[in-house]
Amino acid sequence: MSVPAGAAWPRIRLLPPEVAARIAAGEVIERPASVVKELIENALDAGARTVEVAIEGGGCERIRVRDDGCGIPADQLADAFERHATSKLRDEHDLFAVRTLGFRGEALAAIVAAGDVELVTRPAADPVAALARYRDGRRERLGGAGAAAGTSIEVRDLFAALPARRRFLRAPQAEARAVAQVVQAYALARPDVSFRLSVDGRAALVTDGAGDARAAFAAVHGEARARALLAVDHERAGEDGRVRVQGLVGPPAEHQASRRALYLFANGRSVVSRPLTHAVEEAYHALLPAGRHPIGILQIEVPPDEIDVNVHPTKAEVRFRHERLVYAALATAVRETLRGAPAPGWTPAVPGDQQRWEAARVLLAPRPAGLPVARPSFGVSPEGSRPDVEGHASVAGDMAAGHGQEPLPLSERLPALRALGQVDATYLVAEAPDGLYLVDQHAAHERVLYERIAAARASGRPERQPLLAPVVVALPVAQALLVGQQEEALAAFGFELDAADGRAVIVRAVPAVLADRDPAAALLAYLDRFERETRLSGPDRAVASLACRAAVMAGDRLDLEQQRALLRALEATETPQTCPHGRPTLLHVSSEALARSFGRR
Ligand code: ADP
Ligand code: MG
Secondary structure, eight states: OOTTTSSOOOOOOOOHHHHHHHHHHHHHSHHHHHHHHHHHHHHHTTOOOOEEEEGGGGGGSSSEEEEEEEOOOOOGGHHHHHTTTOOSSSSSSGSSSSSOEEEOOSSHHHHHHHHHHEEEEEEEEEEEEEEEEEETEEEEEEEEEEEOEEEEEEESSSTTTTTHHHHTTOOOOHHHHHHHHHHHHHHOTTTTTTTEETTTEEEEEOOOOOOOOOHHEEEEEEEHHHHHEEEEEEEETTTTTTEEEEEEOOOTOOOOOOSSSSSEEEETTEEEOHHHHHHHHHTTTTTTTTTTTTEEEEEEOOOGGGGETTTTTTTTTEEETTTHHHHHHHHHHHHHHHHOOOEEEEEESSGGGGHHHHHHTTTTTOOOOOOOOOOOTTTSOOOTOOEEETTTTTHHHHHHHHOOOOOOOOOOOOOEEEEEETTTEEEEEEEETEEEEEEHHHHHHHHHHHHHHHHHHHHHHEEEEEEEEEEEOOOHHHHHHHHTTTTHHHHHHHEEEEEEEEEEEEEEEGGGTTSOOHHHHHHHHHHHHHHOOOOOOOHHHHHHHHHHHOOOTTTOOOOOOOOOHHHHHTTTSSTTBTTTTSSSEOOOEEEEHHHHHTTOO
16 A cells, blocks of 8 residues: 555554454465475374375365364364464464464364364263354354264365455366375375375375375375385484485486476475475486476484474465575485485286286296396387397396486396287287296387387476367266366377367377277376276376276287387386286296296206
């Protein structure tokens, strides 16, 4: 407000409490993602082992967060909604040694000022649950209810009464993505807690809560990236404080265009901090291409009295008492990890399918140790374009072309396969120096395409095939929604889509792997596969769905040339023995087993 020259200065007045409450609420609750953040923090502070988040309409229509934590005793429920009401600080000294995520006692008060709220809670020892309902910022009901132990809170019509705030919101899909980013960050910060996020009734993220940070990263960013991460563990203590840095970071070959896949936590709190990010990027100096950023999860731990988390209303910024020590520890921790980068550990594609994998592995005869294996890039070379060299020469050739790869575990190697023919239009028969191979053509092609699509997607350069004439595709409701939600993923695969009237989309380009398909059918088939693909989550799910739809099917006749191309491409994959779902792609009968079976030995 500006005061015209000569006019009297307006009188200073105290704001009415409702107005003050709304201003304060606005600092804490900017968008649906901030509500979700506060509610997750409350759940974690309550010791939850499971946190379920469900949103509709980007969270503006409805947010529900349910936990199995300690609950709120019925007689304290009303207090929990008062401003500056908290069970987490007793006096000002505690403020300088915060051990919980919340402590300001503002979140619930702010949330009821921003939307309609219903909270149901029950400590495990109490026979009945307590319920509190708020509408238009006022309490409407306080009473008993029946519910499981823990707390469930539902927020509806966020910002309905705050049109100014509403105008700043982005499209529901964008708000939903911001919510997902928050849930992802906490799922990674706390792999010991099981998180579930559903967006408009669809499962978007599930972590198992088994405590493995790599598994949590896999749920968020896909198994391939998680597998490549290197472990960081570094501790530093001096007269000027103490700090420990732990976590996982990508090797220099793993990077991405945004900083969003580098998650930093300070004493378990997700933090966004330029200097901290900078310290990590310093460690990668000259190792990453320009404009690309590292990926990983880093947990910084300092004694609680050496960190000030009360810098910002949303607690996203922190200050360290010994800043230099922390930055130095972070940079050193990462640099040392990158220097000593060991070969990444290997885990099966789908942990649950361990047994099937074991079954596939026993069929593979051990191969001589110490022979490094190449990891060609799939984003650029179309399958079959590798030089047609038989025997181990092709492996050596790739090695020379590769860039300093580490030896991989024995089980990953595949010798050069010579195609002999097809059985049942489903299995390829091949010969290798070490015996006979039977290859499931669909599973094998799925594996090939999966890695190629994932690599192209990760590189930010999807292989796309523009259509000569754009095609209009009418979509059913659910699929139209799915297209809306997957805008980014679809573009990352090479789909170029524009919204048309109603629920139709205009397809201008398709991923190169679908180039020989009818574009409308290909899009529908992909969406359909994605919906039914419930065994995988996160990016893996989308990539596997596309790979499945683009792959040759059981029953497709392949000529010898096509068989050769497929085998060549399979040899070049990182994990040739399993399809993206962990099913075996091949069976191996060693020369020795053949000889034994025929009584020659
Ligand atoms: P703060 O988290 O800063 O203490 P909040 O407004 O977020 O403030 O919550 C107020 C109080 O309500 C908390 O201190 C806690 O005692 C209680 N509370 C809120 N959410 C939960 C929950 N999910 N489980 C158990 N107690 C909760
Ligand atoms: Mg809180």
